[in-house]
Amino acid sequence: MKINKHFLDLQDSYLFSTIAKKALAHIADNPDANVLRLGIGDVTRPLPKVAVDAMTAAVADMGSASTFRGYGPEQGYPFVREAVQKYYAAKGVELTADEIYVGDGAKSDIGNILELFDRDNNIIIPDPVYPAYVDANIMAGRTVHYVNGDEGNGFLPMPDSVGVKPDIIYICSPNNPTGSVYTREQLKAWVDFALENNAIILFDSAYECFISDKSLPSSIFEIEGARKCAVEIATLSKMAGFTGVRCGYTIIPHELEFEGQNIGKMWMRRQATKFNGISYIVQKGAEAVLTPEGLAQCRENIAVYMENAKTIATTMADLGIWHVGGDNAPYIWLKCPQGLSSWDFFDKLLSEAHIVGTPGAGFGVKGEGYFRLSAFNSKENVLEAMKRIKEIL
């Protein structure tokens, strides 16, 4: 049996394991230090009450003969898809419920959807970005072309930096790790570029719920023409604190066709063959957080994180440190002070301030010299961390 040799082209990712190891060693050497973690991209606040109530009731349903549910639809129960439909309608995006495909999270869908596409396509991926995009393509033997983020473009690369005929274009806005958000005009340029080149956009909207500036688009489908060139991959992970509950959804407009094939139908066929839907219990939780009451509870959690983000961004501004993000995203992306490399700044923060952050170099070549701070923590911890950073810089 022959293995898929493209796996040998993957670079081992030691980013988070190295961070964990260094943090543990530091704790061992400094047992009395209160180490603060601003490195993680994971929520810290408990689930909204509506989700707890709905999932408790759903578990009870499963324990009773009259309400028990076995296999559900691979695409997700209509009650969840209709809840997503309403969530989008409220931001002015009209979808039909059968354009929405419920899954176990954005990471799964954004990786698995590549199966619908020929290996011989040119892949366009921003740098720096969420590392799973690159790895999923390398595994399949695809060639990745990068578009570079930098201070000049505010870490929002535009189509003019694409040097090849594009086929598959990844866009993550608000961006992980930089927190930058494309404007409507910028996204329109990407949509036009995709349409001109018969390319598909894979739009990762994982952080859309943090957009407070209503002039910024929180869905690619707010942009004219996107229904003919884009898929949107979304999640309740950050919006509703579902990172450990697992629920996302992918939107594929009916119009989306390439080479005469309907992408939604292809995805349905893929999912029906290799997926059996997500837990009924989780789907009831998802339905609940998308009600007006649920959304209000989600917004309370989001407000705490965004106050933290503001605190961090303000501190960077006070210190004269170049940064983006933090206003419409839970991440602040900063230039390492004193010309330090990403890892040198990591070591300095850890050893001098007992703070764990994330080296920008872990998100791509263009991340070197930059650093990500996350707002996912308590208000008290973030205030204390900012105090310490001011003291050491």
Added chain:
Amino acid sequence: MKINKHFLDLQDSYLFSTIAKKALAHIADNPDANVLRLGIGDVTRPLPKVAVDAMTAAVADMGSASTFRGYGPEQGYPFVREAVQKYYAAKGVELTADEIYVGDGAKSDIGNILELFDRDNNIIIPDPVYPAYVDANIMAGRTVHYVNGDEGNGFLPMPDSVGVKPDIIYICSPNNPTGSVYTREQLKAWVDFALENNAIILFDSAYECFISDKSLPSSIFEIEGARKCAVEIATLSKMAGFTGVRCGYTIIPHELEFEGQNIGKMWMRRQATKFNGISYIVQKGAEAVLTPEGLAQCRENIAVYMENAKTIATTMADLGIWHVGGDNAPYIWLKCPQGLSSWDFFDKLLSEAHIVGTPGAGFGVKGEGYFRLSAFNSKENVLEAMKRIKEIL
């Protein structure tokens, strides 16, 4: 953008949708008939109480700041993997917890694991069998070679019927749809054959919990040599009634290597890139059903289904109808009486006895002329169905 044209090689599967349409039409024409469904491969009894209790507590954990859990390990929490480890130890199979990979179900893992293997491998699949094996390979552009089940081999094809150099061998035992189970000696022949040919066995053990004859193997790892050639894909769907809860696991022994690459490490890399683990809530339910108390509750449900299976098999024997399965599996695979085709017998059962079954032709070419009856129903319904079948035949 170029699509994956192998999707065009897939045949549209109308099996279950055609069954549903015909059943609905029959109900419309016969509004007073009590239509009995013996076609589904889905459990009907509610979850064991231990699972309900554990998941209720887990939901509460997620609603409280001190017990909230965000992202879990992609491989599954150690508490579930250790519970699976003990479940296998009880049947004499020693595993380490890190050889166990928790996922959202067998269908996902059995499809996704193909990504680890080169496209240019010879795939060996039994006919008839669960249709997802074939479709997952066709989608990836692989060539499938069939080994045929028939009355002569009791629908348990053996290695001597493989006509090509094998690379990837699917085994489903107890088999879906036939309910046949390989003996220890037969499985040993497959393991030896795989080792001789440097092939990998993908062993689907979805129905292992229905094996009552303790001389039959319920895991491929009961067979000497299997740790060097096999992956086992298992699920709590049928064992614990988790079809709507979603939890399975895949076992990859440390020794499993091809071309110098460790298959477990490759799978971990695949999962870490395209998967984020399953719901903490579901994992707590899985842990609970694998305790001694949970297993006892599962066995109560299984006993009901197996009593139904016995009722069906006995009826077929009384009627002189050739059949297999039903003794160590929840399916009875029978030869359609009166020389009828699979679909003609379906129509006869539906129109004359108001019973919905599954035409064997839906599971492969060699299923034509055969029929699957399922034990997943209430005792009363199965008794009534058998009474009706006796009346019409």
